[in-house]
Amino acid sequence: MNDMNELKKSVNDGRVEFVWIGLHDEWQWSSGEPALYLNWATGQLKGRDYCAVMKNGEWHDLPCNDRRPFICNNTNTGLVFINQTMNWRDAQRYCRQNHIDLVSVRNQDENQKVKKIISDNNSSGSFVWIGLFRDSWQWSDQSNTSFRYWKSGQPDNGDRGDEKYAVIELKAKGQWHDFSCTYHFPFVCHDVFVLHAVFDQENLTWSEALRYCTQNHVDLVSVHSEEMQRRVMNVVKRASTAAVWLGLHNYCIMNMWLWLSGETVCYQNWAPGNGTKPENCKLEKRKGAVQSGGDQRWISLPETHKLNFICSRY
Template identity: 50%
Template sequence: MELDTVFTMLLLSAVFSSSVPRQFEFVQMSMNCTDAQKYCRKNYSDLASIENSADVTKLLKSVNESSDVFRVWIGLMNTFRSEWKWSLGDPVFYTAQDSVFRNWASNQPNNSQHYCAYMSQDGLWCDDNCNSQRFFICYNDSSKGFTLVQQSMSWRSAQSYCRGNHTDLSSVRNQSENQQIQQLMNTGGVTAIWIGLFRDSWEWSDKSTSSFRNWASTEPNDNLGNEDATVLVISGERRGQWADWPCNTLFPFVCQEDQFILIKQNLSWSEAMTYCRQNHVDLVSVPSPQIEQRVMSAARRASTTAVWMGLHHYCSMNMWLWLRGEVVCYQNWAVGNGTGPHNCHERRV
């Protein structure tokens, strides 16, 4: 299959990094959440997704505080499909399988009304009412370590404590970390602790895998019976926190613009590479599922079914490489693709 004859558009990036920054753009027009989503997808990438506390701070700065804006739409929507997720929701914290490690006890989870998880002294996990009072484990990213906090709190209060004093309630990414936390419990004589696992049905508009949530106290509460979208509070005691809200309400909103540029020209792969290097940096690399989601979001505005990226077969080494020389660790080939040499005479770096 000749790569240069397959695709008709190209995608490039101004930054080569696994943590390509996104820009937040405040739109002061008031719309319902559906129209806000359409506007962002047409003019930017999508409604804003938030991966960590730094994103919250960055988003707040994008909003003109001198205007009479109290709430803005962000891209979190209720899907009504409840799934277990980690409080430390930044996707870069996890490898492909780390975020799905589970160590449930037999017959757990077993209660559809229990939305938070704790670890017992045998290292097994159980679900529980989030308002139950328990000790808990925090994770600190700077020390790469766990801290046992022997104060009884609800899951939400424990989350706030960990975010204020460390990084977040602890994730448990593998059996080794599970054993580390179990050892801390045994040393401290603690029989059960909250971990950062919770269950919700909310999903980002751009399909980001971030499970970061920053709900205000008592939120989400579906107070009006149809609160299926999310606003970020701009002022007052709840500044920076989130609340669920009916989608038909009119609010300003925040879009995100990923730092990928879609070039709407019909070019061969080699021509696309030359164009990108002359006018920007290079054709885009896609080193992870997280970056892939953001690239797909940017490519949604293409009028074709596919776009070029900077992956090529380096024939002298008989392997696929990104243009900047990165080895291909993450792969997402379509069936029947990605094997054997392809169009070697075009693969000059």
């Protein structure tokens, strides 16, 4: 309620009725990406089943505790079909520990590739977990506060069942409603990104660092902008190794560097001679790190090097 009172004081000027806040009820990928492309089978999403499977290229929602085979995404080998039955959370944990994550399906082309690997490996024709899940009413910064301040009768999900996002009604004691994302309202931002530098324990390989971050925080850090690079630079000055792991990996066969989210590297801060395709993809698997000295440029290193690393908390 202290946060609510501060927010109301900052925006309640008598002219604004509703304000977007960062609470939403939505499907998202295990990697943290929003689900923009959807391919649900007819008749799905009428119940309260919160994890997704694929069958014949179409998606179904099933109880997350069902035991199904699943597909992991691996940066170096591509899609990996795991012919073991696990519930969705155990499948997610397995993929993160042994590969990268449960597979994301972000467009029709990726859907066809996942459909094909299921067809090639799943002769029984059973449902197969993908990385899509729904966690009701969570904050966009992934914080886990359970505070809610709904107006009486809210959330009601509307007549069309598409009210998945929360607003504050400033003229009703600041209580909350759910609305469709198609409405246009003012909104309130705040800066919640926190870096957690791991400098005080045994140095880890890139895969070990990734496992540590996903189990204890959110992920190895991605650096998408000059602002984020400045934050990283302030942190790595305290490192005990000459470089510090980032969430940056080389998808060698496509001659691409990617962040763990699957995003391509748009903002670039490579040291000279780095950021190019290795001459031999099989010779050594390369990952991205940031130098802890000098001008803190990015460098490419074999993933078996043991370094400090940085996790993102939100």
